[in-house]
Amino acid sequence: MVNGKLNGRVGRGILTVSSFVIFFLIWQVASQIFGIRPVILPTPVAILRELASSPGWYLLQGWYTLLTTLAGFGLAVVIGVLLSILIVEVKILDSTLYAFILALNTVPKVAVAPLFVIWLGTGSQPKIAISFLIAFFAIVIDAVLGLRSVPPEMLDLAATLRGGRWDVLRRIRFPCALPSLFAGMKVAMSLALVGSVVGEFVASEHGLGYVILAAQGTFDTPRVFAAIFVLAAGGMVLFWILSLLERRVMPWHASLQVRH
Amino acid sequence: MVIMAQARATPEGAATTDRASAPVHVEAVGVCKHYGGRESVQALGAISLTIAKGQFISILGPSGCGKTTFLRCIAGLEKPSGGTLAVGGQTVDRPPSDMGMVFQRDVLLDWRTIYDNIFLPIEFRHESRKPYEKRAQELLKLFGLAGFDRHFPPQLSGGMRQRAAICRALIADPSLLLMDEPFGALDAMTRDQLNVELQRIWQATHKTVVFITHSIPEAVFLSDRIEVFSPRPGRIALSLDIDLPRPRRMAMRHEPEFNHYCSKIRELFEDMGLFQEE
Incomplete structure (x- = not known):
């Protein structure tokens, strides 16, 4: 026990x-x-030794991937939240735009990745675009859910206060949506990371996705694992930052947790 | 003491004359409500009643009788299917501006402190908080919430939360206060306390109050007049003036006069077949 x-x-x-x-x-x-042979599965010590052999280089590759991830994630949050607000506020968009987004969500986003290289070239834009595309749906779906989760009594209260749309959105709907939005952002952050790595798989000269693909070509398994370690650590840090932010932005939720 | 079945038919009686002298605040003429389309359900029969300025009126009835629907019509949250409804001489087509409402659940915003919750109506009016700050402090003190203004709603008991909700409804000093079973979710002890506090603030401010409840003693304790609704579709089965001296005390609930009113209503409910096991 x-x-x-x-x-x-x-x-x-x-x-x-x-x-x-x-x-x-x-x-x-x-x-x-x-x-077990290192080419199949290197030991953790061997992986750490590989990391320690060129820490600056791994950090630099991680930095590229991080920037792509943050750009894709940031775009997904901004565009996703704005669209969610429109979907919730403008009735016709629910059965048109939102239904369309839900249908698009069933397309495996990874399958679309090579297309972005054709459209956007091999610079950072296609990677950001893929990262954005994968993260975007998680944000929209959870944000719409959150904006709709307002208890009806709260909307009645707002109506008796003769609240305008903007007031209701800002003071009631949006705070109500925050827990759901944060849940969506946590999922979206991991997905954005997946998106950048996929982007780097498809066409790149740097980033951790590129490192993995290049090392795989030479059967340098310790290097593949080292890159995966950096990715995992980065993903955890990003998740942790979001959780910290969540607690900051929603102290009332934290206070609830303390009581029980 | 005047007891009138279908009061509007018999305009005699002391309380009626009293009422005629005060200006009308809420006037309903044949207000009814149906739900649904072809196989519509009638929730509310034709309700006609007049509420004078400064009166405390309770609407009492079994659950599902449409009393909340009627209140929501006064609040402008629902549109009557028929009849006319006016607040302060104006037909209700949206929530009246000079009104505060307390719901069965406190509907406090968990992400705001009690103090910030109370100012919500002011923010929705796009007014400065400054002129209302003194009033907020007074209300908090009056309802025993002084010192809790920086707390968040989840940290308070149900009774304190509902007190804060009443403060919020009163912050802009509305002349009409609508209360939809505000104490229904509270324990008996807290409920009694809040009844006493509500009476005190009503006596100090003389707002017009429309109070929904299904507790007979609560209605008798608080009201100038009780409108008893029949089961669905709700109609006024009895309009009962309560001529008990104020301030009323909890101990009065054991006095014969008080019980006379209670049993009058209880008998009516029995006639409606509401207590069939007895």
């Missing part, structure tokens, strides 16, 4: 970290015992 101390935030952090440590320990020990 988990005791009281391990229920706190610090306790949960310790549990999480130790589960990582145990995972890597098993990996390390198992690959040594069973003598």
Whole structure:
């Protein structure tokens, strides 16, 4: 049984970290015992050694991927939220634009990636476009859901206060949508990262996606894993930043959590 | 003490003369409401009543009798299917400006402090907070919320949240206060406290109050007049003036006069077949 101390935030952090440590320990020990060749599965120590051999280079490649991810994610948030507001506020857009977006969402976005190279060339634009496209749907779907999740009594209250559309949107609808919007943004952030890597797979001379593809060509498995490690770490940091922001923006939610 | 079935048919009686002297605030003539299209459900029969300025009126009835629908019509949240409805001499086609409303649920915004919640009506009017700050402090004090103004709604009890909702409804000093079963979700003790507090603030301000409830003692305790609705489609089954001295105290609920009013209404409900197991 988990005791009281391990229920706190610090306790949960310790549990999480130790589960990582145990995972890597098993990996390390198992690959040594069973003598797995590094080209199939390098040990964590070998991967770390590869990272340590040229940390600046990995950071630079990670930086490219990060910029693409943030640009795609940022565009997805801005355009996605604006469109969601229009979809919720303008009735006709629900059965036209929103229905269209939902239908488009079923298209595997990755399949479209090569098209962007034809349209936008091999610079950073096609990567940002792919990253945006993959992240965009998660934002729109969750933002629309959030903007619609306003309790009807709250809209009644707004009506008795003779609230204009903009007032209702700003003071009631938007704050109501925030929890859902943050859930969407967390999913979208990981998806934006997927989008940049896919973009770098398709056509690139830098970024972690390019590193993985190039290293795969020379069977340099430790390098593939090193790039994956950097991607995973970056993804975790981005997720953590969003969670931090969420707690900042919605203190009332945090206060709810404290009570229970 | 004047008890009138279908009051409008018999205009005699002391309370009626009293009422005639005050200007009319809310006037309903044959207000009815149907829902749905072809197989429409009639929620509200033809309701005709007059509420004078400064009166405390309760609308009492079994659940589903259309009392909330009627209140929502006065609030401009729903359009009557027929009849005319006027507030302050103006036909209601949108929520009247000089009105505050308290709902069954407090509908506080969880992301705002109690203080910021109370100012919501002012923000929707695009007015400065400054002139209302003193009033906000007074209201908070009156309802025992002083010191809780920086708290967020999830940190408060149900009773305190509903008190804050009443403060919010009163911040802009409306002359008409609509209350839709405001204490229905509270425990009996809190409910009694809030009844006393509501009476006190009503006596101090003499706003016109339309109060929906299904509690007979609550209606008798608070009201100048009770309009008893029949089951769906709601019609006024009884219009009962409550001639008890004010301020009324909780202890009065055990006095014969108070009980006389209560049993009068209870008998009517029994005649309607609402308490069939008895």
